[in-house]
Amino acid sequence: MVSLNKLLATVLTAGLAVAGLSGIASAAEKLKVGFVYTGPVGDGGYTYQHELGRRALQSAMGDQVETSFVENVPEGPDAERAIERLARDGNKLIFTTSFGFMDPTLKVAKKYPGVKFEHATGYKRADNVSTYSARFYEGRYVIGQIAGKMTKSNTIGYIVSFPIPEVVSGINAFMLGAQSVNPNIKVKIVWVNSWYDPGKEADAAKVLISQGADIITQHTDSTAPLQVAQEKGVLGFGQSSDMVKFAPKAQITAITDNWGPYYIERTKAVLAGTWKSTDTWDGMAQNMVVLPPIANVPDDVKKMAEDTMAKIKAGTLKPFGGMITKQDGSMVHDLDDGAIAGMNWYVKGIDDKLPN
Amino acid sequence: MSPLVQVLLTIITASTPLLIAAIGELVTERSGVLNLGVEGMMVMGAVAGFGAAYETGSPLIGILASIAAGMAMSAIFALMTLKFVSNQVATGLALTLLGLGLSGLIGEPFVGQPGLKLARMSLPSMNNIPFVGQYIGPILFGQDVLVYLSIALTVTVSYVLFRTRTGLIIRAVGDSHNSAHALGVSVIGVRTVCVLFGGACSGLAGGYLSLAYTPQWIENMTAGRGWIALALVVFSSWQPYRLIIGAYLFGAVGVLGYVAQAVGFGIPSQFLSSLPYIVTVLALVIISKRTLSSRGQSPACLGQAFVPDR
Numbered sequence: 259m260v261s262l263n264k265l266l267a268t269v270l271t272a273g274l275a276v277a278g279l280s281g282i283a284s285a286a287e288k289l290k291v292g293f294v295y296t297g298p299v300g301d302g303g304y305t306y307q308h309e310l311g312r313r314a315l316q317s318a319m320g321d322q323v324e325t326s327f328v329e330n331v332p333e334g335p336d337a338e339r340a341i342e343r344l345a346r347d348g349n350k351l352i353f354t355t356s357f358g359f360m361d362p363t364l365k366v367a368k369k370y371p372g373v374k375f376e377h378a379t380g381y382k383r384a385d386n387v388s389t390y391s392a393r394f395y396e397g398r399y400v401i402g403q404i405a406g407k408m409t410k411s412n413t414i415g416y417i418v419s420f421p422i423p424e425v426v427s428g429i430n431a432f433m434l435g436a437q438s439v440n441p442n443i444k445v446k447i448v449w450v451n452s453w454y455d456p457g458k459e460a461d462a463a464k465v466l467i468s469q470g471a472d473i474i475t476q477h478t479d480s481t482a483p484l485q486v487a488q489e490k491g492v493l494g495f496g497q498s499s500d501m502v503k504f505a506p507k508a509q510i511t512a513i514t515d516n517w518g519p520y521y522i523e524r525t526k527a528v529l530a531g532t533w534k535s536t537d538t539w540d541g542m543a544q545n546m547v548v549l550p551p552i553a554n555v556p557d558d559v560k561k562m563a564e565d566t567m568a569k570i571k572a573g574t575l576k577p578f579g580g581m582i583t584k585q586d587g588s589m590v591h592d593l594d595d596g597a598i599a600g601m602n603w604y605v606k607g608i609d610d611k612l613p614n
Numbered sequence: 615m616s617p618l619v620q621v622l623l624t625i626i627t628a629s630t631p632l633l634i635a636a637i638g639e640l641v642t643e644r645s646g647v648l649n650l651g652v653e654g655m656m657v658m659g660a661v662a663g664f665g666a667a668y669e670t671g672s673p674l675i676g677i678l679a680s681i682a683a684g685m686a687m688s689a690i691f692a693l694m695t696l697k698f699v700s701n702q703v704a705t706g707l708a709l710t711l712l713g714l715g716l717s718g719l720i721g722e723p724f725v726g727q728p729g730l731k732l733a734r735m736s737l738p739s740m741n742n743i744p745f746v747g748q749y750i751g752p753i754l755f756g757q758d759v760l761v762y763l764s765i766a767l768t769v770t771v772s773y774v775l776f777r778t779r780t781g782l783i784i785r786a787v788g789d790s791h792n793s794a795h796a797l798g799v800s801v802i803g804v805r806t807v808c809v810l811f812g813g814a815c816s817g818l819a820g821g822y823l824s825l826a827y828t829p830q831w832i833e834n835m836t837a838g839r840g841w842i843a844l845a846l847v848v849f850s851s852w853q854p855y856r857l858i859i860g861a862y863l864f865g866a867v868g869v870l871g872y873v874a875q876a877v878g879f880g881i882p883s884q885f886l887s888s889l890p891y892i893v894t895v896l897a898l899v900i901i902s903k904r905t906l907s908s909r910g911q912s913p914a915c916l917g918q919a920f921v922p923d924r
Contacts (some may be wrong), residue, residue, distance in 0.1 A: 297833075298718055298833035298834065300718060300721065300722055300725035300832065300833045301725075301832055301833060302725050302726045302830075302832055306725075306726070415876070446875075446876045446878070447875065448872050448875045448876055448883075449875065449883035449884075449887070450872075450887070451883060451884060451887040452837070454832075454834075454837070455837040456823075456827075456828035456830065456832060456835050456837070457628065457631075457823065457827055457828060457835075457837065457839070458837070458868070459828075460627075460827065460828050461624050461627075461628050461868065461869050461872060462872045464620060464621075464623075464624040465620075465621060465624060465869060465872040465873050465876050466872075466876050467620070468617040468620035468621055468624070468873075469617060469873070469876040469877060470617075471876075480828070480830075480832060480835075481830055481832075482828040482830070485728075485828065485829065485830065489731075499726075503726065503727070503728050504728045504830065609878055610875075610878070611880050611882075613882055613883050613884055
């Protein structure tokens with residue numbers, strides 16, 4: 259009996275010791291979280307928003323995580339090295355924040371099954387690779403409505419980067435929003451074939467205004483178009499970041515990406531051991547797409563936009579719900595997520611031809 | 615303002631930084647030095663100009679700072695290639711990499727800050743004259759001061775290069791540094807001055823971007839314009855006046871591409887985006903074909919290191 263008690267005590271003590279040790283170890287060893295950015299953190303736009311998300315994560319969970327980032331990583335084979343370096347450095351959760359990092363992320367994930375990966379805006383997943391993106395098009399629907407109400411010339415200038423589904427669905431959502439309040443609206447589209455070239459974006463904005471556009475919107479990342487809008491006395495919308503400082507008299511609102519809450523949630527999941535490979539596509543309802551306070555418009559327009567946002571958040575208004583007429587005249591209705599994520603056609607009323 | 619005038623104004627703003635950077639590089643190359651670091655000097659000029667204007671509240675100080683930053687960068691280049699005789703191509707590329715990285719570091723606090731815009735000239739009395747006030751006025755008299763400076767600079771450079779003794783020396787150094795040396799010309803000295811002039815112009819062009827074109831600082835905001843300026847120097851076959859044609863042709867084709875899209879001609883945008891480059895290449899082919907028979911166009915000693923042997 260004595261020996262049994264002794265044995266039990268020994269086991270218990272040993273168990274406690276191990277538990278205690280591991281407790282100390284986990285307190286000392288923070289979870290390392292890595293981020294891979296395609297642009298410089300100082301772009302004031304897309305990458306900057308991811309960086310704000312990382313900072314939010316660090317300040318929210320400061321004593322439990324250690325975050326780091328690699329910026330200016332070109333999309334392509336180089337990305338693989340950057341991602342792998344983070345994995346080798348002991349990061350257990352790695353966010354790769356650009357579409358072009360999709361295949362490199364999967365390749366590295368295969369080599370490091372113990373590391374969790376999160377890839378933004380992609381569609382390929384694995385057991386240790388999740389994807390996440392935001393429903394930017396919900397914001398585009400709202401600003402389309404505002405533009406439809408505010409334009410006097412019925413002409414909107416729209417500066418765009420590349421014909422990928424995210425951009426195309428943005429144009430369509432904008433047009434549908436605008437048409438819902440103004441059936442005569444025209445959208446002039448200029449492709450600058452760059453995400454980020456202030457000079458080109460400014461040129462495009464000037465040209466669009468000279469062609470009669472009295473509202474400028476953009477799916478490129480610099481603040482240049484809004485600055486031009488302010489200079490020429492027309493209105494516009496910010497992209498990715500709140501650009502109100504650059505054009506306080508021109509910016510009505512902006513479509514900003516708010517990644518912080520998602521980064522915190524996923525990090526907590528890793529710490530709790532509940533992380534699973536998922537596909538997240540959140541929008542206004544989850545505050546992943548946020549529109550800063552609406553300014554420079556009359557109160558009734560502001561009220562309309564806020565009502566629309568409330569409806570989108572509640573799920574009673576879906577930008578791609580109901581009947582939609584395509585540019586070629588054919589009809590579709592109630593698009594599902596797959597159809598929105600792979601959109602490669604225009605809605606009726608847009609007189610641009612989609613580059614292929 | 616009529617749409618035509620607005621488009622012309624856009625073209626002028628788009629072309630000016632190219633012209634300023636290219637005229638500096640032209641002088642550098644005329645003296646026989648190939649500095650591929652234009653992009654790096656430009657981006658340093660952009661960040662220095664923005665930063666100085668932001669801190670002091672004076673765009674003029676910003677402009678001076680951008681010139682100083684470009685010169686400082688080119689001084690590094692001059693020291694490396696002329697004093698220590700390092701390879702010009704490699705050093706120029708390194709200068710570009712250095713500029714892009716360093717400017718990002720220096721510029722970090724300025725990201726997301728609205729900048730100061732260089733004032734445009736305005737002659738109110740001109741606007742009252744019919745036709746002139748509507749069309750010619752805004753184009754001829756309504757630009758920011760750097761636009762006039764870019765033209766003046768081109769005229770001056772052309773005059774100095776081809777009508778003065780100084781220009782003769784610069785060209786002699788670029789075409790045959792050994793002969794120039796034998797005649798007692800300080801090859802290294804002349805080249806240093808020309809490299810510094812090139813740096814000053816590149817810096818100024820960068821300052822134009824961050825103070826007049828798009829008054830803000832963002833990393834890598836030159837977006838390849840330094841490389842276009844380098845190409846324009848070849849395009850001009852080292853003739854200053856042809857630079858004006860080249861820079862404005864390049865700017866115009868780019869902007870007119872946007873006009874075509876906005877008006878809705880249905881031309882593929884990828885084609886329109888590549889059009890400036892296609893036009894440049896075509897013009898280059900035509901020019902080189904025409905002048906091939908007469909004489910070699912590039913300075914004969916371009917890119918060659920010079921080590922005084924006695």
